[in-house]
Amino acid sequence: MKKILFMIMMVFSLTSCDQYITRKFGGTTTIKLEPGQKLIECTWKGNGGVLWYLVEPMDSDYVPKTKEFIESSTIDIMEGKVIFIETK
Secondary structure, X not given: OXXXXXXXXXXXXXXXXXXXXXXXXXXXXXXXXXXXXXEEEEEEEOOOOEEEEEEEEOOOOOOOOEEXXXXXXXXXXXXXXXXXXXXX
């Protein structure tokens, strides 16, 4: 049981680590949304690089898109980008 709990914690820390690195040091993180969900809005919260994003079900005629959440730094270094991929 302890091994399973440890593995779950490791997977969680590795997936959230990617977002933290993007937030603090720049680079790119890609998030594949659940099929049938479309991105409405996203934002960073707190200093830890916690990414929150709002999704809603796609309408039947909606065409899935790839959307980018881009940081614009005044000194143009260490800028981060989060790519959201929508699918039906």
